Amino acid sequence: MGTVFVQLQEPPRRHRSGQGLALWDLGFRPFYLLAALLAMLSVPLWALQFSGLLASGGLRGSAWHAHEMVFGYALAIVIGFLFTAGRNWSGRATPTGRPLMALAALWVLARVLVLTPWLWASLAVNVAVPWLAAWGLWRALHAGGNRRNYFFVGLLLALGLATAALHLGQLVLWAELQLPVAPFQGLGLPLALDLLLFMIAVMAGRVLPMFSNNGVPGMNARREPRLERVALAALLLLAACDALGLSGPVMLLALLPALLAHSLRFALWQPWKTLGNPLVWVLHAAYAWLLLHLALRAAATLDWLPAASATHALTVGLIGLMTLGMITRTALGHTGRPLKAGPVETAAYLALLAAAVLRVFLPLLLPAALRWAVWLSALCWTLAFALYLWRYGPMLLRPRVDGLPG
Numbered sequence: 001m002g003t004v005f006v007q008l009q010e011p012p013r014r015h016r017s018g019q020g021l022a023l024w025d026l027g028f029r030p031f032y033l034l035a036a037l038l039a040m041l042s043v044p045l046w047a048l049q050f051s052g053l054l055a056s057g058g059l060r061g062s063a064w065h066a067h068e069m070v071f072g073y074a075l076a077i078v079i080g081f082l083f084t085a086g087r088n089w090s091g092r093a094t095p096t097g098r099p100l101m102a103l104a105a106l107w108v109l110a111r112v113l114v115l116t117p118w119l120w121a122s123l124a125v126n127v128a129v130p131w132l133a134a135w136g137l138w139r140a141l142h143a144g145g146n147r148r149n150y151f152f153v154g155l156l157l158a159l160g161l162a163t164a165a166l167h168l169g170q171l172v173l174w175a176e177l178q179l180p181v182a183p184f185q186g187l188g189l190p191l192a193l194d195l196l197l198f199m200i201a202v203m204a205g206r207v208l209p210m211f212s213n214n215g216v217p218g219m220n221a222r223r224e225p226r227l228e229r230v231a232l233a234a235l236l237l238l239a240a241c242d243a244l245g246l247s248g249p250v251m252l253l254a255l256l257p258a259l260l261a262h263s264l265r266f267a268l269w270q271p272w273k274t275l276g277n278p279l280v281w282v283l284h285a286a287y288a289w290l291l292l293h294l295a296l297r298a299a300a301t302l303d304w305l306p307a308a309s310a311t312h313a314l315t316v317g318l319i320g321l322m323t324l325g326m327i328t329r330t331a332l333g334h335t336g337r338p339l340k341a342g343p344v345e346t347a348a349y350l351a352l353l354a355a356a357v358l359r360v361f362l363p364l365l366l367p368a369a370l371r372w373a374v375w376l377s378a379l380c381w382t383l384a385f386a387l388y389l390w391r392y393g394p395m396l397l398r399p400r401v402d403g404l405p406g
Helices: 028-050 062-090 097-113 119-143 147-170 172-176 188-215 225-243 249-268 278-301 307-334 343-365 367-397
Strands: none
Touching: 028 062, 028 097, 028 307, 028 367, 062 097, 062 119, 062 147, 062 188, 062 307, 097 119, 119 147, 147 188, 188 225, 188 249, 188 278, 188 307, 225 249, 249 278, 278 307, 278 343, 307 343, 307 367, 343 367
């Protein structure tokens, strides 16, 4: 568990041309760009759907919004990140050039198909994206003998199963043929969110202490190996409870130890010392939402709060902030720029933090203001990713400033 999750510098090899378009040189470039575009466009569309101003597509109601945030946005970040990290882990090439272009095109096709009535075609293409990504990652890890990170291949395969479950739960034809719909209706999204939660927790344990100590003078963020194992095992237990459909006291018994373990883990990282470095504090702020998610979910299990509050603490707060923090940091590092956040990055982080606070807490304080919460949160979310695209779009398209690959 002590190995660095992803290096931020590339091996000393020259870029092929030193100029021109570098979009297909490494996985983070197209997939970070596509993810940010989807994030900026799809959330306002969902706000229009939520307000009744726009009709739903093939996936009805909130299913489209949930699907696109998880299997569109988050999956694109995961693929871009793992393809980039996988090359460092294994010393072997992950998909670049035409194979990377084909996978990105398939991801775009998947985004189109979920808007159509062709849900069987949408299911096939949306499953193919993470499974083909898993194949590309496995080839590099296997060739480099890096078995330690094989479990990321398994997580990609499991995300494919999760999107299949969500699609099957939406297929009217499946129900008309009297095939079992019920097992799929409530499984796909919770499974995917548990997978992303676990993946983020693993990544945070590997890199947050290192990033903190490197970026903040005098920091002493540290890891306790036994606590690391307990914290990750608690999330796996939580995922098992979701998979088995358990609730009530059993779920509470899984949530409370997870909350305690991750609170102790977070305290060892000394987040209060990071406020002077936005590139570091954004990751700690994101992890704080993991604690809020577990606490709100425990409250929802006791019927004290609506479950949507816990869900949005996870999706907007943890996943949104953590991914934005990582796609700024890794983009800077892999394009040969200093690891320093400027005013644009800071504004984007604060906008996304505001989006999470508004979406989670405004409906709790003023239930009648739910529509306002959705609209204001969508506005802040959209602003955050518009700022990212403005600042990072040119970086993702062009070669590294030092002429190296990446």
